[in-house]
Amino acid sequence: LGNRLGDIFDRLRKRGALTEADVETALREVRVALLEADVALPVVKDFITHVKERAIGQEVLKSITPGQMVVKIVYDQMVATLGGEGAEINLLATPPVTMMIVGLQGSGKTTSTAKIARLLSTKKRKKVLMASVDVYRPAAREQLKILGQEAHVDTLPIIDHEKPLEIVKRGYEKARLEGYDVFMVDTAGRLHIDDALMEELVQLRNVLKPTETLFVADAMTGQDAANVAKTFHERVGLTGVVLTRVDGDARGGAALSVRHITGCPVKLMGMGERIEQIEEFHPDRIASRILDMGDVLTLVEKAAETIDREEAEKLAQKMGKGQFDMNDLANQLRQVTKMGGLGGLMGMLPGINKYKNQIQQAGIDEKMISRQLAVINSMTQVERKNPKVLNGSRRKRIATGSGTTVTDVNRLLKQFQDMQDMMKRMNKLGEKGLKRQGLR
Ligand code: GDP
Ligand code: MG
Numbered sequence: 001l002g003n004r005l006g007d008i009f010d011r012l013r014k015r016g017a018l019t020e021a022d023v024e025t026a027l028r029e030v031r032v033a034l035l036e037a038d039v040a041l042p043v044v045k046d047f048i049t050h051v052k053e054r055a056i057g058q059e060v061l062k063s064i065t066p067g068q069m070v071v072k073i074v075y076d077q078m079v080a081t082l083g084g085e086g087a088e089i090n091l092l093a094t095p096p097v098t099m100m101i102v103g104l105q106g107s108g109k110t111t112s113t114a115k116i117a118r119l120l121s122t123k124k125r126k127k128v129l130m131a132s133v134d135v136y137r138p139a140a141r142e143q144l145k146i147l148g149q150e151a152h153v154d155t156l157p158i159i160d161h162e163k164p165l166e167i168v169k170r171g172y173e174k175a176r177l178e179g180y181d182v183f184m185v186d187t188a189g190r191l192h193i194d195d196a197l198m199e200e201l202v203q204l205r206n207v208l209k210p211t212e213t214l215f216v217a218d219a220m221t222g223q224d225a226a227n228v229a230k231t232f233h234e235r236v237g238l239t240g241v242v243l244t245r246v247d248g249d250a251r252g253g254a255a256l257s258v259r260h261i262t263g264c265p266v267k268l269m270g271m272g273e274r275i276e277q278i279e280e281f282h283p284d285r286i287a288s289r290i291l292d293m294g295d296v297l298t299l300v301e302k303a304a305e306t307i308d309r310e311e312a313e314k315l316a317q318k319m320g321k322g323q324f325d326m327n328d329l330a331n332q333l334r335q336v337t338k339m340g341g342l343g344g345l346m347g348m349l350p351g352i353n354k355y356k357n358q359i360q361q362a363g364i365d366e367k368m369i370s371r372q373l374a375v376i377n378s379m380t381q382v383e384r385k386n387p388k389v390l391n392g393s394r395r396k397r398i399a400t401g402s403g404t405t406v407t408d409v410n411r412l413l414k415q416f417q418d419m420q421d422m423m424k425r426m427n428k429l430g431e432k433g434l435k436r437q438g439l440r
Helices: 002-013 020-036 041-055 066-082 109-123 140-151 164-177 195-208 223-235 253-262 283-291 294-320 326-338 341-346 353-361 366-377 381-385 392-402 406-436
Strands: 097-102 128-132 182-186 212-218 240-244 266-270 278-280
Touching: 020 041, 020 066, 020 283, 041 066, 041 223, 041 253, 066 253, 066 283, 066 294, 097 109, 097 195, 109 128, 109 140, 109 182, 109 212, 109 240, 109 266, 109 278, 128 140, 128 164, 164 182, 164 195, 195 223, 212 223, 212 253, 223 253, 240 253, 253 266, 253 283, 266 283, 326 366, 326 381, 366 392, 366 406, 392 406
Parallel strands: 097 182, 097 212, 128 182, 212 240, 240 266
Antiparallel strands: 266 278
16 A cells, blocks of 8 residues: 555656746736736736745646646735734733724725724723824814714814824823723725825824834725725834725735735725624635636635645655654654644544544644754664664754754654654554555
């Protein structure tokens, strides 16, 4: 059985790597998809160049075409670009934590301010005060007040003819004196960027010193969003993005443009007009919408699962036969975590349930993987094939070489030894199990 799986696996590998021509052809299609999703042209160019460098030479999975493989690489890259660190609203500051909401007129600033305030007060139990400094549009401040009543969040009482800077100072003082956790400032927008607006925002920022400056971008605006975001980021400095009208039928290219240009994470998305219609940002959802190649993605996911499964089964076979060495461990550490940890992998061997607890105890913690790989990488081939040769001085050398400690090295070796012991015991059970299933 082991050989048969091995053969199949070798044949899969021979499918080959992506050539430059494969990648070029597929990326032409991707480029059209991105432009149709209204991703800004410079962003499309950058993104395509980046993906191209990554894709050429990558292995093609079984049962999909090179073109489909490229789409998958594009998708993964897009999810990574859209996602990443810092997607939570940052509340790590001395209260009252200050927040400023900026963007063009009609992008959804006031609505989003109230939605976020409601989230913070219901989900995080924060005491929030909101204030609008939009003194230009009639009833703009009343709009926030009404939304605040709906959300059961306080708004700063309105004083006629008060200037934006005065509103911010008064609001901050109230928040500070009355023990509010968060003070949010909803700002005025314009239909287009203008200097007076930017100047005002800079002044407000200098007084408020916001922990978060959130840029509200309408998912429907597409191309324009990129330039607008760029200016806001350069002039005011942004810490995050709220993408609104994700409930509409826009493909959401603005998300990629804004993220790419400002480097700021999209933190939340507006999913409708109602106050509770706001969600955490889901990079995967937006990426498949931007690419609009859902069928391809499903197909590739399946192919990838098959490969994972075959590779894992091959490893399980090797383990069962006690042929498992440090090279296998290194090659498979990532694979193993993907299959639900060592427990999940060994569960494929017949008769293993009895040892579940032990396996879990010996289990590989995902966070330790990079350390463990570093340790193995610092071993010689001889050491990897036969860890028994690892005496004190070799262990010390490995620890130094891998930037870890001798304790780390010892721990890995202990774990490896436990695994081997367990495998020997399992092997007997496994033989019986395989015989019973008529596999041997
Ligand atoms: P502002 O000028 O930036 O303050 O924008 P507003 O908050 O006043 O919102 C403008 C319009 O967009 C209002 O009618 C909102 O109800 C609507 N709106 C805001 N966010 C969303 C959203 O996520 N989805 C939908 N469908 N409408 C939204
Ligand atoms: Mg407004």
